[in-house]
Amino acid sequence: MRYGKTEALLQLALELSASHGGLSLNDIETMFDVGRRTAQRMRDAIARVFPQLEEVPQPDRTKRWRLPTKALGRVSEFHIDDIMALEIAADILDRDNRPDAAISVRRVEAKARASLRPDDARKMEPDLEALMQAEGVAMRPGPRYKVNPQLVEDLRHAILACREVRVRYRRRYETIERNRTVHPYGILYGQRHYLLAFVPEENEVRNYSFPNIIGIEETGNSFVRDPSFSLAEYAARSFGVYQQEPFNVVWRFSPDAAADARDFLFHPSQTMENQPDGGLIILFQAGGLLEMAWHLYQWGDAVEVLEPEELRVIHERSKVSWPARP
Known part of the structure; x- marks a missing residue:
């Protein structure tokens, strides 16, 4: 018996429950890599099984649907595969020098475990331990610079609040400290992590490698982010991190x-x-x-x-x- 379609419908039900703004047919097409007719059939199947499916009013008249969280009952509970996936994700983040994100994922895992019924947790524990011993994350050679969690936290605050910062840094092969006032736009993660920031003096976005950043401080000034800047498009201009004309x-x-x-x-x-x-x-x-x-x-x-x-x-x-x- 093939379970693929059933699993896809269950996943759609979970996504509809998790999305407060609802999902459109376009969302379903993209999420499950299907055509419009298939997306419509999937939505209709959910509506037959879950009559609680509701349409979410939209100002642009786009039709979107969602499921109330309680409609799924125990279907939305965590499974052993979910717990294991969180464990592996945290290990991969540790390997890739993302300790801040690894801590967040392990916090989610702890919440997932805490949400389990005691009987389910006891039944799951032996299998989970066996899986953890049988699966691992391969070592990836590369720089393992220590990441300062406070630096990441401060940068995230400045990025979200659009706060101008003064960056103290030194270039990779120099000992001279430099200061630059910048508008932080985002963080690009890789073998080395980089702050992407617009530099008003140079009228362009520049990369600042985390290991070379000595410290940052907010200047007290706000800035208006360039609405045309896209981190994804910026990163796609290059094969790696170094920026040059494509x-x-x-x-x-x-x-x-x-x-x-x-x-x-x-x-x-x-x-x-x-x-x-x-x-x-x-x-x-x-x-x-x-x-x-x-x-x-x-x-x-x-x-x-x-x-x-x-x-x-x-x-x-x-x-x-x-x-x-x-």
Whole structure:
């Protein structure tokens, strides 16, 4: 028996209950990767099983629906898979140098455990312990700079309140301390975490690496965030973190490496072209030449750079024949 459709409907019921503003048909399409007719059938199925489904009035006349929380009864209770997922998520956040977020996730996990009925908790404990011993998070090499939780908290407050801050920092290979008054826009997490901030003096958004920030203080002034700035779009301009004007990128993977490359998301804008010999061409637009070179080194002679020329020259000098691929 196939349970996929039933699980999808149960998940939709949970999402409808969790969304105070309700879900539209477009939301259902996106959430479950289905077409309009399927989204309508899913909504209608929920309405048949849960007559409490209600339409949420909207000023733009878009139809949205939600379920009262009590309508789900015990369906909305936590399962062992939910607890385990929170455990793994916290471990991954610890590994990726996000101790602040790991603490928050473990707090949610504690609340989830506390919400369980005593009998359910006792039954779950042995299985949960066995799963925790059987699953782990792989170590990821990379910088493990100590993150100051107070810095993260202060930056979040300034970002949410649109408060101007004075940043004391030193550049990576310098000992001189500098001061810069900036408008904090967001935080970009990666191997190194970065503050993204608009610098009025330079009239542009700049990155400030967390390990190089000595301290921050609010100036007492507010700022108006540029409504056109999108953190997601800003990050997508680059292959990694380093910002430069996007350029055309074309890589050709050998037939032997094509299957592996097809499983990779190199960039959100990428497209793929299958080649007659079984090879694969990846195309996208982004900046970050140096980080591309670092990544391509792992692929060695399994990839050929067709564009840009500068990256092709760098890769040709460092091309290695590896016994395995990323």
